[in-house]
Amino acid sequence: MRHIAIIGSGPAGYYTAEAAQKTFGDNVRVDVFDMLPVPYGLIRTGVAPDHQSIKGVSRRYEKTALTENVRFVGNVAVGRDVSVAQLQELYDAVVLATGAPKDRALGLPGEDLDNVIGSAAFVGWYNGHPEFADLNPDLSGDTAVVIGMGNVALDVARMLAKTPAELEGSDIVGHAWDALKASNIERIVILGRRGPHQIMMTPKELGELGQLDRAAPHVDADDLPEEGDDALLEPGLRKSVTLLREYAATPEHIRAEKPVAIEFAFFSQPNALHGDGKVSSIEIEETELQKGRAVGTGKTTTLPANMVVSCIGYRTAPIPGIPFDERAGRFANDEGRILRGLYCVGWARRGPSGTIGTNKPDGVAIVGHIAEDIESGTLGRSGKKGRAGFDALAAESGLDVVTFQDWKKIEEAEEAAAREGAPREKFVDIEAMIRAVN
Ligand code: NAP
Numbered sequence: 352m353r354h355i356a357i358i359g360s361g362p363a364g365y366y367t368a369e370a371a372q373k374t375f376g377d378n379v380r381v382d383v384f385d386m387l388p389v390p391y392g393l394i395r396t397g398v399a400p401d402h403q404s405i406k407g408v409s410r411r412y413e414k415t416a417l418t419e420n421v422r423f424v425g426n427v428a429v430g431r432d433v434s435v436a437q438l439q440e441l442y443d444a445v446v447l448a449t450g451a452p453k454d455r456a457l458g459l460p461g462e463d464l465d466n467v468i469g470s471a472a473f474v475g476w477y478n479g480h481p482e483f484a485d486l487n488p489d490l491s492g493d494t495a496v497v498i499g500m501g502n503v504a505l506d507v508a509r510m511l512a513k514t515p516a517e518l519e520g521s522d523i524v525g526h527a528w529d530a531l532k533a534s535n536i537e538r539i540v541i542l543g544r545r546g547p548h549q550i551m552m553t554p555k556e557l558g559e560l561g562q563l564d565r566a567a568p569h570v571d572a573d574d575l576p577e578e579g580d581d582a583l584l585e586p587g588l589r590k591s592v593t594l595l596r597e598y599a600a601t602p603e604h605i606r607a608e609k610p611v612a613i614e615f616a617f618f619s620q621p622n623a624l625h626g627d628g629k630v631s632s633i634e635i636e637e638t639e640l641q642k643g644r645a646v647g648t649g650k651t652t653t654l655p656a657n658m659v660v661s662c663i664g665y666r667t668a669p670i671p672g673i674p675f676d677e678r679a680g681r682f683a684n685d686e687g688r689i690l691r692g693l694y695c696v697g698w699a700r701r702g703p704s705g706t707i708g709t710n711k712p713d714g715v716a717i718v719g720h721i722a723e724d725i726e727s728g729t730l731g732r733s734g735k736k737g738r739a740g741f742d743a744l745a746a747e748s749g750l751d752v753v754t755f756q757d758w759k760k761i762e763e764a765e766e767a768a769a770r771e772g773a774p775r776e777k778f779v780d781i782e783a784m785i786r787a788v789n
Contacts, residue, residue, distance in 0.1 A: 449667060526779070548581075616635070667680060753785070
């Protein structure tokens with residue numbers, strides 16, 4: 352029997368558990384740990400609340416979670432409640448699937464002003480992540496600036512732009528639903544330091560901006576490159592750029608029918624944030640592309656900004672003692688191998704890129720490495736204590752472990768508390784989750 356501990360119950364974690372089960376069958380026991388009492392990581396707290404069909408993938412993870420040889424070990428923080436070294440004593444392989452939950456810093460003057468928010472915090476707030484439940488963003492001003500031109504920037508802009516009616520079937524948490532209902536934001540500027548051909552937005556997500564009830568995308572036709580140049584783009588990006596062209600061609604009187612403007616500001620790099628305690632403006636420098644890179648031209652302007660959300664990517668949270676690649680913001684690894692018996696997968700391995708589905712081959716690959724390392728003798732003979740060993744440790748340390756059956760009680764309580772039309776009302780603090788179990 353081989354024992355595998357997976358740290359993190361998001362897509363990377365559960366795809367790895369699924370692959371382990373397929374590869375080793377009855378000869379494996381997998382424990383999937385999460386610091387929260389609830390599973391699914393990014394599916395629960397990262398994927399936008401109005402993208403319920405994407406969140407539906409959790410049903411696949413539940414299937415894995417409910418099998419005999421996989422179990423969920425919730426409410427246990429690795430690094431706080433138990434160390435990686437302790438887990439390595441107990442399990443043949445430890446796989447870090449901890450994602451990239453930390454915001455990358457802008458590194459700009461004024462970044463610490465109030466209402467300058469990283470996307471991990473803002474997305475966590477509307478998605479009910481306990482760490483960000485008290486964020487309380489100030490939505491009383493009229494202009495929000497969103498930095499970055501990836502899909503997270505689109506999620507944030509769309510959530511700020513949607514009407515309460517458009518959010519009805521979503522699982523946006525109560526505090527964010529109430530705050531957004533009272534929001535005064537009517538101008539959302541999406542800032543990109545490069546041009547339309549360099550956006551990281553995928554067509555389906557960009558297309559949603561053109562379908563909003565009270566908001567319209569504004570693109571300046573002068574920012575678009577020669578149409579013929581689109582032929583050189585890969586098909587997905589070409590579709591996205593075609594959408595930008597459609598938005599640019601929309602007559603002003605049609606756009607003006609919608610009171611909220613979502614403006615695309617290309618070739619605009621943020622230089623500094625200004626304000627007295629709270630952000631009130633952002634200094635922007637015009638850029639030009641040199642060999643694909645944005646280079647400042649020295650021409651600056653100042654844009655009012657009552658709120659700034661930076662959506663410029665994420666970093667993995669380091670764990671003391673585990674080799675970390677500071678520049679890339681993820682664990683230092685060789686195709687997922689960190690040290691003997693210690694692996695990483697998903698965003699913790701490759702950084703924050705790709706779709707949910709990208710984690711599936713990633714999980715298969717890491718289990719392939721574990722199988723190779725068993726085969727080659729690198730992981731030693733079997734004989735680790737696995738689950739039984741962890742249970743003894745948890746009892747000794749007085750850990751309040753949440754099982755998958757416990758999670759199902761939390762889920763039931765969240766579904767029972769849902770607003771009309773919504774799938775659930777999430778608990779946003781850990782004590783409330785634990786109370787629902789008991
Ligand atoms: P991303 O796709 O890497 O986009 C980051 C954006 O931030 C880029 O436009 C980048 O511009 C810009 N940026 C980076 N550093 C900057 C700086 N210092 N100043 C100004 N701009 C800066 O990252 P993401 O949007 O966080 O998304 C992460 C991953 O999750 C992606 O793979 C994404 O597709 C995925 N995701 C998918 C969905 C969905 O499918 N519905 C939803 C959300 C997220 P440069 O290109 O110039 O560096």
